[in-house]
Amino acid sequence: MPSSTVENYLKQILVESIQAESSEVAMGKVAECLQVTPGTATTMMKSLEKKGWLKYRPRKGVMLTSAGRKVGMNMLRRHRLLETFLVETLGLDWGEIHDEAEELEHAISEKVLEKLDEFLGRPSHDPHGDPIPTKRGTMPKASNRSLLDCVEGDCVRIESIQDQGRKFLQFARKNKLVPGKRIEIIRHDEIADSIELKVEQKTILNLGSKTAEKIVIRS
Template identity: 35%
Template sequence: MTSFTEENYLKIIYMLTEQNGGSEVSTNELAEHTQTKAASVSDMLRKLAEKNLINYRKYQGVTLTKEGQHIALSVIRKHRLWEVFLVEKLGFGWDEIHDIAEQLEHIDSKELTEKLDKFLGNPQFDPHGDPIPDAKGKMPSMSSHKLSEIAVDQTVVMVGVTVHSPAFLQHLDKNNITLGCSIRIQEVSEFDKSFTIILNNTQSVFVSNEVAKNLLVK
């Protein structure tokens, strides 16, 4: 059996490994993301290694084993499916759902997950544009770019965000930037790399470079 806490570690290791481009995750990195101390992380890593859920060489950081990856993907699948439910069915905003999904992701019932998936119409992406792994752990793929890397006059579609903080998401709401909206780049400032964009062919909106770096488009 895998406890609530163990599942959280595996999920975080998975996500940080992705962010690191596949290389080992360090103890300190994990301590930050689990809101605990490095000593506690060391304890847990020893335990997860004993259960063969992670590859652990002391002082060298960790990666997930096949089995650890499988559990992590199942937790991520549940998290993202519940986020779709919260937004599509219950009417939550995309800035309100993270903490609730953090709880729901640990509900243990394969039948529930699969019925929920079907009820939601087998969505491929969650309300932030993150891919939802299927029951076998396969991620739908989608090539995307940061808005900050797109050239003037191009027209693209908003497909995701790389930051999920309520403050960032609310900022996008305030500027009518939503998943699926069309974006034409009207102007990029030489000075601060900020963007002036045309939203849905109608509205002109100002986007700082800080924001543009965290918007994924296609």
């Protein structure tokens, strides 16, 4: 049984590899997502390799073994099901559920997890719009296009919000930038770093590229 710290590392590396659409995650990315120095990341990856959770290629990157991937997927499943439960059943604000789920995901048993999934009606996506892995460890493919990839005249739908921070989620909800909403791109001016859009055919909004990049869409 891996410790909660190891469970978190494996989950983060899995998320990075899914986002990068590559089984190998570069060491720079590993250090960045675990919020440690490159030296610390290397030490940690070597110790995870000894335990059989991943393969480490010096100065290159890491690749999860099937055992490591299984743990990572299970943690993602726990995290996303718990977030769904906290919003839909307990009525918590979606800006505060990430931190709560980070704690709870290590604490519940497999039995409770299965009951939770059944109780929630086996949801396919969490409140942020991220896909929830099944018990067998499969997951629908998420879109990799953000508002930043849109051009004038595009009509798209928000799939997910890629920032779990409370402040960003409050901003997103206040402006109706939530999964399922329809967006029309009025103008995308790269020089001015501004994307002007219409939300649900009403509100006009101006976003910079940093914000637009965090809003994943599907056309």
